[in-house]
Amino acid sequence: MIDRFSRQQDLVPTSQLQSVTATVIGVGAIGRQVALQLAALGIQKLHLIDFDTVELTNVTTQGYRQSDLGLAKVLATERAVREIDPLIEVTTIQDRFRPRHVVGDAFFCCVDSISTRAAVWRAVHLNARFWSDGRMLGEVLRILTTTDESGRKHYSETLFEQSEAQSGSCTARSTIYTASIAAGMMLHQFSRWLRGGITDPDLTFNLLAGELTVQ
Numbered sequence: 001m002i003d004r005f006s007r008q009q010d011l012v013p014t015s016q017l018q019s020v021t022a023t024v025i026g027v028g029a030i031g032r033q034v035a036l037q038l039a040a041l042g043i044q045k046l047h048l049i050d051f052d053t054v055e056l057t058n059v060t061t062q063g064y065r066q067s068d069l070g071l072a073k074v075l076a077t078e079r080a081v082r083e084i085d086p087l088i089e090v091t092t093i094q095d096r097f098r099p100r101h102v103v104g105d106a107f108f109c110c111v112d113s114i115s116t117r118a119a120v121w122r123a124v125h126l127n128a129r130f131w132s133d134g135r136m137l138g139e140v141l142r143i144l145t146t147t148d149e150s151g152r153k154h155y156s157e158t159l160f161e162q163s164e165a166q167s168g169s170c171t172a173r174s175t176i177y178t179a180s181i182a183a184g185m186m187l188h189q190f191s192r193w194l195r196g197g198i199t200d201p202d203l204t205f206n207l208l209a210g211e212l213t214v215q
Helices: 014-018 029-041 056-061 073-084 116-122 149-157 176-194
Strands: 021-025 044-048 089-093 106-109 130-137 141-148 202-206 211-214
Touching: 021 029, 021 073, 029 044, 029 073, 029 106, 029 130, 029 176, 044 073, 056 176, 073 089, 106 116, 106 176, 116 130, 130 176, 141 149, 141 176, 176 202
Parallel strands: 021 044, 021 106, 044 089, 106 130
Antiparallel strands: 130 141, 141 202, 202 211
8 A cells, every 4th residue: 555655754754743733823825835735744633723715816825716715714725635635633713813712732823913923922832832933025934933942032022013014914915836935934844843853943035035044
């Protein structure tokens, strides 16, 4: 019997992966790609949280399908996840994130405002074994990953006041390829954590300039 994980087994430890419950908060541009990549990697328990529905522009920038128009994003993403692996336990929450929601131990924060990130972080940071935040503006993306106390301190310092942020949501100008790259970089940090390796707390990738900055 062919094992569908055979080509990644030296890169992503299946036993560690299957013991983790992943939560994706926001299944828009970056979050949908994260959810699909987690399914392809072999995650067994996945929580999807988002209040929004699929609009026409989401087909271009977020990888949704014409048949998804009008559906809740969490339900459309769940359907796509199950097409990859029907055995994944998917929990969908069509709502904004709230502290009462049941979540996992690995978090992928893919929301589009600093104030929402800060609220989610305050609610879950003490229980998050792995946290990755994907931010995107045009063709510039930033990936912040936290797995220990020093990482938590650095991440907290990136949560400035919403009034200091650039106007508009961080995905107001976006492309599917930028979102896919951001998701891939988040999953790379996740796989490094699963292997017990060191993660990068702060990555900035400017596609237009071809510059990668690692802190």
